[in-house]
Amino acid sequence: MDFYQMAGKMAVGSRLRKLSDTLTENAAKVYDVYQVDLEPRWFPVFYTLAKTEGLGVMEIAQSIGQSHASVSQIIQKMKKKGLITEVKDQTDGRKSVVELSARGKEVSEKLEHQMIDVKSASEELLAEMQYDMWKSIEEMEFLLEQRSLFDRVMAKRKEREVQKVKIIDYTDQYQKDFKQLNVEWIEAYFKVEKTDLLYLDDPKSYIIDKGGHIFFAEYGGKIVGTCALAKMDDETFELAKMGVSPKAQGKSIGWLLGLACIDKAKALGAKRIFLESNTRLVPAINLYHKLGFQKVTGPPSPYERANIQMELVL
Amino acid sequence: MDFYQMAGKMAVGSRLRKLSDTLTENAAKVYDVYQVDLEPRWFPVFYTLAKTEGLGVMEIAQSIGQSHASVSQIIQKMKKKGLITEVKDQTDGRKSVVELSARGKEVSEKLEHQMIDVKSASEELLAEMQYDMWKSIEEMEFLLEQRSLFDRVMAKRKEREVQKVKIIDYTDQYQKDFKQLNVEWIEAYFKVEKTDLLYLDDPKSYIIDKGGHIFFAEYGGKIVGTCALAKMDDETFELAKMGVSPKAQGKSIGWLLGLACIDKAKALGAKRIFLESNTRLVPAINLYHKLGFQKVTGPPSPYERANIQMELVL
């Protein structure tokens, strides 16, 4: 069992399984001793029927957390042993009502002693523990319900990926990336307009030299996102030309670029950031919202596709 | 999942299994996302090989706590996928040495990211917990190693059975039980002697009326054990004629009868209890020992079968 030590906490699941396997094995031995004519794995079904008479296959399956197919198979075997009887439901022709037979009830009585002993042994074991296993289970079930392990792993993955993203400033060598990343999304949803080409072909003159900035997101040695901050007046910048490669999604690149723009604008003493977009770009609008932008009504846009304007007061 | 609530702590095992199943399911989803070409259940084998190059099937099996057959099957499938290479051991012709292929090592690198994320997610989850699941697991493993659940259940069973045993005093109606219980074991090992019959046929005159006592153990409405305390002199009693029905073994009936005798002797102001037995009766001798009796050499016995004498100083 070296593996469990090496893998450490990564293998909580496997380790829990091992533990439950040990307990299951022990339970099987217990059945032997008490000479109850019942397969250990039938117990959940049997117990459920002992507590509530007359249940359908589906109801039992739900109660014990297994598939109806499995219950159906178990029921067949228990019927062969004469432990239960099965009758068709009178009001619902699909349903078959299952309950303990006379023999089943006899077994149930025998089983009761065993249950008492198993229960008190389990309770004693749990009570002996310094670290409350029972509450641990409950807590873990709760925590996983709140946020599954899968979601947690994904969050960690994103965290790790984000750390690999570098936000860098404009230099002429990135002009092609600037154009390509923007053309990509514009063509996917709209048409490239003349005003677009002006900015995309010569960002140096139209953005940088006018007191604006352009940021790029680098990931794995490649430029995977960009965003421009164009100066409108001494107190206002426009956030524009944000483009992120579809291949690099899920790494919060838009978020990081947005933050970089906001930081820069603040550093330059701006009072607000303005932007124009289109409501069809739902993820983008959501991102702007998360960044703090609010819907406003500004001057008419030079872009055909713009149908929403937003502003962030710094 | 009503069953788990109803069954309560009795079903720790099942509940642990459910929890580990949830985690396993989540793990499977994680593999999907990271696009590592590896079945989740191969992970233990793969991981072990990644950590230690060149292992035999048995070694892997032991390390991951599964059967060699299972490992053998997994290895075959991994070989088909080109993840591992298998070579015959040079010094040991039975052994086949398995290690990761070049492709396997590539996958291993890919897997590393996934492992990092799973590990930190698991660790975060565990750290979030108020009731330390990790330590709980360790503690439970330890406790079960010390004393298995099976043993604990058996102990509880005995405890429960013992409580059903009543120790009662002699009345004439029990004379037949007294004789029958003793004849049973004497005939099984030795022969009934004349001296036996004297006491067994008329315990009233030979034991009770001479200041002695006889106790009976009642279980389930039946007399299942007996033991006599015969007065030798003002300071000495003899413990004799202890017989327990084989059907009622494992209920500590001998122990309870012995205790009753000792208590009575003490109450009557005796200074010691003496007994004679035979070393062939190993469980009996052990019981006397547990009760505090020590081997002594006393006067010669009227019984042929007696080859050991013991005494308890009160």
Add this chain to the structure above:
DNA sequence: TTTAATTACGTAAGCACTTACGTAAATATA
């Protein structure tokens, strides 16, 4: 009222493990 969707259930097939068994090689024992 006809049609579609849902529900309850059984059966088949698959999966991932197990135990059981067989073979070959290595090691211990006489």
Add this chain to the structure above:
DNA sequence: TATATTTACGTAAGTGCTTACGTAATTAAA
């Protein structure tokens, strides 16, 4: 040195669950 036992491994068969599919009955929707 011959023989018995142990060890390493593969293969077959079994087990207990699952998913997938089919059927019949019920309920909802058009």
